[in-house]
Amino acid sequence: MTVPATNFDDILVIIPVLNEEETVGTVIHSLQDLGLQQIRVVDNGSCDRTAETALNAGADVLSEPIPGYGRACWQGMQNIPEHIHWILFCDGDGSDDLSVLPKFFAQRQDFDLILGNRRVRPESRAAMTPVQNWGNGLATTLIRWGWGHPFQDLGPLRLIRRSRLEQLNMQDRGFGWTVEMQAKAAEHKLRTCEIPQGYRPRQGGRSKISGTIKGSIQAGSIILSTLAVLYGQHLQLLYAKSPLRKYSVWLSAILLMAGCAMIVPYGDFTQPGMVPPFWRGVSVMGLGFVMSWTLPQVSKVWFWMVAIATRCILLAMAPGNDIWRYLWEGRLQNLGISPFELAPTAPELTPLRTAWWSMINNADVSAIYPPITQLGFRGLAAIATSILLFKLAFVAADLGVCWLLQRRFGRLRALIYAWNPLILYSFAGGAHYDSWFILPLVWAWLCLDTQPRRAAITLAGLGLLGVSIATKWISLPIIGFVGWIFVRKREWTWASISVLVPVMPMLISALPFCSLTSCPLIPTSSSFVTKGRSAEFLPIGTLLSAPEWHNAVLLIPLAIALLFLLWRSTQVGDFTESYLGILLLLSPVVHAWYFTWLVPFAVASRNWGTRLVSLSAFVYFALPHRESLGAGNWLLTSSERIWLWTPFVLGWLWTWYFRRSQSLFKTSPGTSQ
Known part of the structure; x- marks a missing residue:
């Protein structure tokens, strides 16, 4: 049946195509027979005569050379005449039965989004590939779970009110276009309906999604990731409307500090029964940390108050057992003994054993911490072999990292570090020295990635990288990468400097522990290593x-x-x-x-x-x-x-x-x- 064109002058048809020369002309003629004259075909990089065929059939042809289904649809939506109030999307492969469109048009008064449902008819469902059936079923199920809307299909044939489409603010430029539209339609409470439609195997060309294993996997993963992102945004909107948002920074801060207070009595894991209540306190801290992810902003006062208060609370916590080795090795150095030469169990050291000597872990292994770390232990032990003193030194470096990160990335993003339960426990509570390694490494990273590059900052970054290596060996491969960057740019002088400068802190700090014949910095013969x-x-x-x-x-x-x-x-x-x-x-x-x-x-x-x-x-x-x-x-x-x-x-x-x-x-x- 042919419908007068004047009935549908406010409808624009958008057809994204890719190598569909065989079918696009037939699709255009079918639409014209239904009274649709305003037809845009968006050629998404075809290698055949698709664009020419569409033009000869009477459609306007646009070119979108960057591949992507959503990108082609988006291109078709640009510069739409003001009199257009509805947009019809359909494919150019001839798989959709367009004779159902009059039913779409009849529903315009009552709905904002009208969709074709290929899966309701047994014969249409059978014509779809297993990948299509499974993928559409999974996606619509997830939309139902997330937004409560019972869609049954993600088919391409859809008619949407222009004003409502603009309201959706479509962002996807790939395979996730259709699922984004339907999820956002549910989010924005669009009036939607699905109309059973016929479907047949594509009449020409080859499917870029369901026709290949790679395409199917790629499309499925993109659709799932799109839904995950949209659902995250959905939860953020729900949270934004919640009365909790007004007090979120208070709740986050209270939970973090309360959790810290809860774990303080349970730091000595050598005692039975300590870990379960420790886990309960960590769970409270974790809840506060997760809440901090939702904060729209955080003031300087809140940022530093919570960062410092939580760490101060944990200073009272019993440390992990690494601290006893730190104290021991710092004490040995002040007595003129290299911790790299003798393990704590060495008979020669028996007269030097302290009340806490038995708490040293792996006591049959000599020192494994690098030279700058050892010199740090020595300096602190020269003042006092005090757990609190060592903790304060680790927390000082930890807060230095907080300052660097908030200065470069802003306070809100820096919360991932500053209010992180693992960070809080590890340095202020567990007294692990890794903050000494992290501080120069982060500082070096920020210097070396600074653009445009300045010689003084680059040299400082290279020196700090050397300090981080001499604090913990694991950052050694970064020298190779920095040197490789300069080699790729053929900056040979900087390539040489990038190796020599980081090596200097390692060599200088190793001098007190090495001789011409021996440099036992790593106990390679130890079974622990x-x-x-x-x-x-x-x-x-x-x-x-x-x-x-x-x-x-x-x-x-x-x-x-x-x-x-x-x-x-x-x-x-x-x-x-x-x-x-x-x-x-x-x-x-x-x-x-x-x-x-x-x-x-x-x-x-x-x-x-x-x-x-x-x-x-x-x-x-x-x-x-x-x-x-x-x-x-x-x-x-x-x-x-x-x-x-x-x-x-x-x-x-x-x-x-x-x-x-x-x-x-x-x-x-x-x-x-």
């Missing part, structure tokens, strides 16, 4: 015969990963974050506070893996809990390993994927589902 295991991601000790497995073997995959990062990375911060993440995944020895190395970089990257592991890392304390109960096996159970590592891995993958999603939208050709 060669075969130690602790909370590792890869359960090598379980899968393989642990006595036969040397930890040095893991340097091979680490080296391969570093080569990949050298090729891929362009910024010091990006390289360092990726390198440290991979290092933790491969390391056979992982302690909860090791994850603090990543937290400053999450301020810049907003890495969800780091955010989540700041909470899940506390599963690690099941190990000292079992030890306090008399169990000698220092290995995570399978369920504990899953609880600790899964949030980190999934969050890391999500962040990586989300970073790439915009480029995927731009580079992935496609049609709708």
Whole structure:
């Protein structure tokens, strides 16, 4: 049946196409027979005569050379005449039965968005590929769970009121266009209906999504990620309307400080029963930390008040057992003895044993902390072998990191570090020295990534990088990356300087501990170094015969990963974050506070893996809990390993994927589902 064109002068048809020469003309003629004369075909980079065919059929043809279904739809929406009040989207592959459109037009009075439903008719459902059926079913189910709207299909055939479409503020430029439109329609309470439509296998060309395994996986992942982002925005809107928002900074601060107070009595994990109440307090801290993610802003007073108050509270907490080695090795140096030469159990040191000597961990192993760290221990011990003094030194460096991050990225983003439960416990509570390593590393990163580059700042960054290496060896590979940056730019002088300057702090600080014939800075013969295991991601000790497995073997995959990062990375911060993440995944020895190395970089990257592991890392304390109960096996159970590592891995993958999603939208050709 042909309908007079004048009935539909306020409807604009947009057809995104890619290599659909065989079918686009027929689709255009079918639309014209229904009275639709205002037809825009958006050529999304076709290699055939699609554009010419569409033009000859009477359509206006636009070009969008950057691939992406959503991008083509968006291009079609530009410069629409004022008299257009409705927009009809359809595909150009001939798969949709357009004879149903009069039913769409009849519903315009009562609805804002009218959709075709291919899945209600058995014959249409059967014509869809299994990937289409499964993907559409999953996506509509998730929309129903998230927004409470019972859509049944994500089909491309849809008629939407122009004013309402503009209200949706569509952002997706790829495969997620249709799912974004429907999720936002539910969010904005659009009046919607679905009309059964016929569907047949595409009449020409090849599907860019459901026709290939790669396309199906790519489209599915983008659709799921789009829904995740939209649901996050949905929750933010709900929270914004909640009365809790007005008091969110108060609640976050109170929970963080209350949680800190709750864990103070339970820091001595050598005593049975300490870890469960410690976990309860950490849970309260974690809730306050999560609430801080929702803050729209934070004042300078709130930022520093909570950052300092929480750390002050935790100064009263019993430290972790690393502190006793710090005190011991600082004391030895002030007595003229190198901690690299003799392990705490050495008979020569028996007369020097203190009341707390028995609490030193791995007492049969000589010092493993690098030279600058040892000199720091020596300086503090020269004042007093005091736990509080050491804690204050670690917290001072910790607060220095807070200052650097809030200065560069702003207070709101710096909350990921400043109010982080793992950071708070590790330095102020557990008294781990890693803040001494993090401070020069972060400072070096900020200097080396400063643009435009200035010689003095770059030299300072290289020197600080050397200090971080001489504080903890693990930042050594960063020298290679910085040098490689200059080599790629053929700046040979800077390439040489980038190696020589960081080496100087290491060499100078090593002089008190080395001679011409000996420099025992790493106890490589120790079984703790060669075969130690602790909370590792890869359960090598379980899968393989642990006595036969040397930890040095893991340097091979680490080296391969570093080569990949050298090729891929362009910024010091990006390289360092990726390198440290991979290092933790491969390391056979992982302690909860090791994850603090990543937290400053999450301020810049907003890495969800780091955010989540700041909470899940506390599963690690099941190990000292079992030890306090008399169990000698220092290995995570399978369920504990899953609880600790899964949030980190999934969050890391999500962040990586989300970073790439915009480029995927731009580079992935496609049609709708």
